[in-house]
Amino acid sequence: MKRIFRSKFRFIAIPILAVTFLFLVSYIVMLLWNFSIAAIFNIHSINLWQAMALFVLSKVLFGFGKGGRRGGAPWSKRSMRDKFEKTNEMDTEKMRTYMRERWCDWRSFQEEK
Incomplete structure (x- = not known):
């Protein structure tokens, strides 16, 4: 074959x-x-x-089914995880602040319950 x-x-x-x-x-x-x-x-x-x-x-x-070893969500790939793990504390806090301002603060929803 x-x-x-x-x-x-x-x-x-x-x-x-x-x-x-x-x-x-x-x-x-x-x-x-x-x-x-x-x-x-x-x-x-x-x-x-x-x-x-x-x-x-x-x-x-x-979509055309990018399943298997190469597929999956872009943020779940190892290269993206490595990038996020290598960021320093200042960049991480800056991103968290931006996300809270842009979208919402999930901690406030958890405290209400």
Whole structure:
């Protein structure tokens, strides 16, 4: 399998696999839509092309799933944590003051309860 993707055959195999995956996912979206949404809300069924458009639209709106080891929120990555850990006390207090003035002081909400 590794040898296939190292050869010139990969320029044919990868696009074919990508298109096959797109059609398979679109078919699953179509089945789920027609089975659940159309039945629950009493609206008409969709065809394969509409399901593909719905799938692509959802990917554009909600992201392309940067999951796994590289994914996650930008502030949770190690480099960002290292930057915050390396700040000195003066910069940290300046940031806290700015956040309290800009947004709110969460300590005041905790004291009220």
